[in-house]
Amino acid sequence: xxxPQLHAYSTIGTVLATAGVVIxxxxxxxxxxxxxxxxxxxxNMVVIDAALAEKSTAEKKQPQKEFRPPPEPVKPVGVSHDxxxxxxxxPDKPKPDPKxxxxxxxxxxxxxEEDEDLPVGKPEIETGRVDGDxxxxxxxxxxxxFLGALKSGVMRxxxxxxxxxxxxxxxxxxxxxxxxxxEDIEVKKPSGNAELDDSVERALTALQKSINQEPKxxxxxxEYLTRMQLCWRMKV
Amino acid sequence: xxxxxxxxxxxxxxxxxxxxxxxxxPATPALGDDGVVIDITGAKxxxxxxxxxxxxxGDASAAEVASVASFxxxxxxxxxxxxxxxxxxxxxxEQLSIDPQKWKDVGAYGVVKYGLxxxxxxxxxxxxxxxxxxxxxxxxxxxxxxxxxxLRGFVHTWCNEVVxxxxxxxxxxxxxxxxxxxxxxxxxxxxxDFDGHGAYGVSRNTxxxxxxxxxxxxxxxxxxSYMRNNPDLxxxxxxxxxxxxxxxxxxxxxxxxYSPDGxxxxxxxxxxxxxxxxxxxxxxxxxISRLTNNKAIDTxxxxxxxxxxxxxVSDREGSPQIFxxxxxxxxxxxxxxxxxYNSTPAWSPAxxxxxxxxxxxxxxxxxxxxxxxxxKKMTRITQNEGNNEEPSFSPNGRxxxxxxTGGGGAGVYIAPADGxxxxxRVYMGSVTGIDWGPAPKQP
Numbered sequence: 001x002x003x004p005q006l007h008a009y010s011t012i013g014t015v016l017a018t019a020g021v022v023i024x025x026x027x028x029x030x031x032x033x034x035x036x037x038x039x040x041x042x043x044n045m046v047v048i049d050a051a052l053a054e055k056s057t058a059e060k061k062q063p064q065k066e067f068r069p070p071p072e073p074v075k076p077v078g079v080s081h082d083x084x085x086x087x088x089x090x091p092d093k094p095k096p097d098p099k100x101x102x103x104x105x106x107x108x109x110x111x112x113e114e115d116e117d118l119p120v121g122k123p124e125i126e127t128g129r130v131d132g133d134x135x136x137x138x139x140x141x142x143x144x145x146f147l148g149a150l151k152s153g154v155m156r157x158x159x160x161x162x163x164x165x166x167x168x169x170x171x172x173x174x175x176x177x178x179x180x181x182x183e184d185i186e187v188k189k190p191s192g193n194a195e196l197d198d199s200v201e202r203a204l205t206a207l208q209k210s211i212n213q214e215p216k217x218x219x220x221x222x223e224y225l226t227r228m229q230l231c232w233r234m235k236v
Numbered sequence: 237x238x239x240x241x242x243x244x245x246x247x248x249x250x251x252x253x254x255x256x257x258x259x260x261x262p263a264t265p266a267l268g269d270d271g272v273v274i275d276i277t278g279a280k281x282x283x284x285x286x287x288x289x290x291x292x293x294g295d296a297s298a299a300e301v302a303s304v305a306s307f308x309x310x311x312x313x314x315x316x317x318x319x320x321x322x323x324x325x326x327x328x329x330e331q332l333s334i335d336p337q338k339w340k341d342v343g344a345y346g347v348v349k350y351g352l353x354x355x356x357x358x359x360x361x362x363x364x365x366x367x368x369x370x371x372x373x374x375x376x377x378x379x380x381x382x383x384x385x386x387l388r389g390f391v392h393t394w395c396n397e398v399v400x401x402x403x404x405x406x407x408x409x410x411x412x413x414x415x416x417x418x419x420x421x422x423x424x425x426x427x428x429d430f431d432g433h434g435a436y437g438v439s440r441n442t443x444x445x446x447x448x449x450x451x452x453x454x455x456x457x458x459x460x461s462y463m464r465n466n467p468d469l470x471x472x473x474x475x476x477x478x479x480x481x482x483x484x485x486x487x488x489x490x491x492x493x494y495s496p497d498g499x500x501x502x503x504x505x506x507x508x509x510x511x512x513x514x515x516x517x518x519x520x521x522x523x524i525s526r527l528t529n530n531k532a533i534d535t536x537x538x539x540x541x542x543x544x545x546x547x548x549v550s551d552r553e554g555s556p557q558i559f560x561x562x563x564x565x566x567x568x569x570x571x572x573x574x575x576x577y578n579s580t581p582a583w584s585p586a587x588x589x590x591x592x593x594x595x596x597x598x599x600x601x602x603x604x605x606x607x608x609x610x611x612k613k614m615t616r617i618t619q620n621e622g623n624n625e626e627p628s629f630s631p632n633g634r635x636x637x638x639x640x641t642g643g644g645g646a647g648v649y650i651a652p653a654d655g656x657x658x659x660x661r662v663y664m665g666s667v668t669g670i671d672w673g674p675a676p677k678q679p
Contacts, residue, residue: 147274151274151276154276155276155278158279158280159279159280159281159282160279160280160281161281161282161283161284161285161345162281162282162283162284163284163314163402163403164284164345164402166279171273173271194367194369194370195345195367195369197369198340198345198368198369199279202340202343203279225271225272228271228272229271229272230271230272230274231271231272231273231274232273232274232275232276233273233274233275233276234276234277234279235275235276235277236277236278236279236281
């Protein structure tokens with residue numbers, strides 16, 4: 001289905017849904033109104049004591065600071081302004097007992113479960129946003145590493161001479177296979193700027209050549225990309 | 237009444253929620269016919285890759301055509317001329333046409349093709365420019381006819397056409413440089429094509445000659461000479477000949493720089509004892525105005541392309557630095573703050589820019605830098621490769637010529653003004669006082 005059609009259907013759906021809600025709300029209110037014609041319109045109002053609404057006649061006063069006596073000066077510990085006074089010597093802290101059983105400390109910190117088979121190293125990354133371009137672990141940087149690598153590959157390969165007009169945003173697409181190779185490339189929606197479209201085609205060709213030399217299998221969670229194209233809307 | 241208001245409010249809320257949802261819907265990634273769509277921005281911008289293959293005939297003239305064109309486009313500041321060894325196309329089969337895929341495979345965006353026929357002393361040069369993305373139809377096509385001696389000129393003109401096709405401005409190919417060639421006890425004024433071809437002597441005396449400057453139209457050259465035992469200012473035709481003495485005031489008469497209209501010359505005179513900047517008449521040397529009045533040494537004036545400013549060198553703040561003042565004098569402002577010694581300023585003729593090039597001593601050697609007076613951005617053109625001095629911009633401001641001494645090859649060099657690719661030597665020898673002449677006339 002083309003994008004304009006999707007928009008058209010979306011707009012029609014929105015209008016119909018809006019109309020439905022308007023009608024439903026209207027009739028609901030009408031129904032409520034018809035059954036309660038004689039009802040007190042102030043039935044649900046909260047009654048307050050009129051005295052509470054009366055304006056206070058007490059004269060406003062400027063807030064006053066509370067008087068507090070100045071704090072007693074605290075003489076710093078271990079420092080004396082008396083040159084003849086002896087410095088305060090704190091007693092030595094007790095040294096740890098050298099007879100501590102090291103094995104018991106290690107046992108205490110040992111894992112309670114067998115975990116040798118658990119994966120080590122970097123934590124496994126959940127699939128993030130499909131447009132993630134960095135491999136990271138923070139909320140702001142995480143993204144899918146497979147897609148991120150593809151995007152980086154496109155960016156590395158995409159060159160466009162500076163003397164040419166950069167007007168236009170072509171849509172370049174690739175078709176991935178389960179083994180991670182790029183089966184096909186195409187400039188799906190040319191911008192009309194022949195040089196720019198050409199530069200996108202060159203970049204995708206270079207990406208295909210590079211990826212297909214050393215493909216990495218498509219992760220299971222991205223398996224859907226074997227059934228649809230992965231496209232980049234490329235703006236200089 | 238109140239019930240009605242409540243209904244209206246709830247309807248408004250419901251409509252707002254639905255419309256907001258509808259407005260936000262297209263912002264989510266599209267998963268329709270286009271599959272997963274991701275926006276990316278930021279292609280690498282660089283020089284335009286262009287192929288200039290030699291003609292398959294193997295003729296010396298044909299080889300010269302490709303050589304001149306490769307050099308011109310290589311120093312233009314816009315193109316990256318591809319290495320011929322990488323070409324995959326069958327040049328004999330292609331002749332004046334191209335097989336676009338073959339050129340795309342080697343990374344070319346543009347391809348220049350030539351056809352040369354000679355008959356006796358005359359030549360016919362057919363030139364074609366192809367954009368690979370546009371297929372087998374040439375986007376620019378020219379034919380030049382003349383004598384063999386005109387061949388280099390034809391290629392320069394063609395390359396200017398190519399630059400104009402891409403940028404809208406005429407290139408600087410075919411323009412000339414004037415400089416001082418230093419010998420034992422003498423120094424002669426010489427001129428040559430910008431690519432070092434056809435160097436010839438302008439001055440014909442055995443004295444010391446220095447600091448030549450083109451007139452705006454390119455018809456004459458002003459220079460200082462000791463031929464009558466005082467550094468006086470002379471003007472001579474661009475082809476050489478008998479020089480005319482313009483200014484012979486007591487002391488030095490040096491560092492001429494023409495006003496854009498050619499009617500006046502800014503020059504350093506020491507007739508009052510201290511070197512100061514003056515404006516004199518270009519026709520008879522009469523003093524029109526004195527622009528500086530300072531105990532320090534003021535020298536090396538350079539008239540801006542818009543005629544409103546003059547850059548010069550002064551040591552009024554200690555070390556020699558670049559200053560800019562009004563062309564009518566006054567308002568001198570220091571603009572160079574890098575290095576311990578800055579000299580020989582030159583203005584870029586590029587339209588809409590106020591950019592100076594000058595030599596700066598940063599450490600032991602002099603290097604060429606450019607300074608954008610508006611943004612204060614400084615660009616280094618040379619670095620730690622001998623002494624590089626006396627820069628001069630090409631007529632379109634895209635390249636800079638300068639003199640180099642030491643560091644692996646003295647001579648005249650030209651480099652792109654953006655500093656992105658290395659300088660190339662166009663004349664070998666001990667030189668100084670470079671000045672780049674005006675743009676060649678368009679046919």
